[in-house]
Amino acid sequence: MANVGIFVGSSSGVTLEAAEKLQELFEGSELINMEEDFDDLEQFNDFDVLLIGSSTWGQGDPQRDWVDPLYEMENDMPDLSGKKVAFFGAGDQDTHGEHFVSALFKLKKIFESCNALTSYGYTSVDGYDFEFSLAQEGDQFCGLAIDNINQEDLTEVRVEAWAKQIKEEMGL
Ligand SMILES: Cc1cc2nc3c(=O)[nH]c(=O)nc-3n(C[C@H](O)[C@H](O)[C@H](O)COP(=O)(O)O)c2cc1C
Numbered sequence: 817m818a819n820v821g822i823f824v825g826s827s828s829g830v831t832l833e834a835a836e837k838l839q840e841l842f843e844g845s846e847l848i849n850m851e852e853d854f855d856d857l858e859q860f861n862d863f864d865v866l867l868i869g870s871s872t873w874g875q876g877d878p879q880r881d882w883v884d885p886l887y888e889m890e891n892d893m894p895d896l897s898g899k900k901v902a903f904f905g906a907g908d909q910d911t912h913g914e915h916f917v918s919a920l921f922k923l924k925k926i927f928e929s930c931n932a933l934t935s936y937g938y939t940s941v942d943g944y945d946f947e948f949s950l951a952q953e954g955d956q957f958c959g960l961a962i963d964n965i966n967q968e969d970l971t972e973v974r975v976e977a978w979a980k981q982i983k984e985e986m987g988l
Contacts, residue, residue: 818864819862819865820846820864820988821846821860822835822839822847825849825878825881830871830962834971837975841979857885858894866932868901870903871919875915876919877922886923889929893930896932901927901934902934903959910945910966936982937985938953939957960978
């Protein structure tokens with residue numbers, strides 16, 4: 817199994833809970849809570865696979881603990897060539913359906929600009945009801961969207977299916 821790092825920013829614990837489930841499903845993986853465990857961008861180099869988690873806030877923005885690291889990434893452009901990266905995060909498709917899980921796209925763009933491989937873990941938009949999302953490409957999200965406010969009963973199944981998909985796509 818490749819070395820898997822799960823980096824997560826979560827304000828009320830929803831994306832963190834998904835990250836903890838992923839940690840169980842990816843044997844030997846490490847969970848890095850951006851609030852407590854993240855030191856600097858060098859930490860990405862400890863892993864071959866990065867599972868990047870963030871809820872969406874404001875007008876489609878990444879969770880606050882990602883703000884500084886993303887700013888540094890945009891400035892320093894660390895070389896993430898060869899790293900396989902996939903994105904997951906919580907949102908609210910009803911109250912914030914005008915920017916549902918848009919943070920996934922913003923994260924993806926920045927990781928992509930650092931040469932990471934980001935075409936993993938796309939999921940269907942079927943089964944969600946939202947107005948707009950930057951994370952939508954055709955009929956897919958560029959990652960895993962979870963919504964514990966409106967569809968909590970689907971979260972565990974979605975996380976499990978996504979973990980299985982990632983393992984297949986990345987050959988883990
Ligand atoms: C002020 C505010 C702004 C929000 N903005 C968005 C948004 O733009 N898009 C979205 O999908 N969800 C939005 N949400 C919903 C959160 O992403 C949702 O509550 C999520 O479950 C939080 O996950 P976390 O506990 O992992 O941080 C917003 C929530 C609040 C309170």
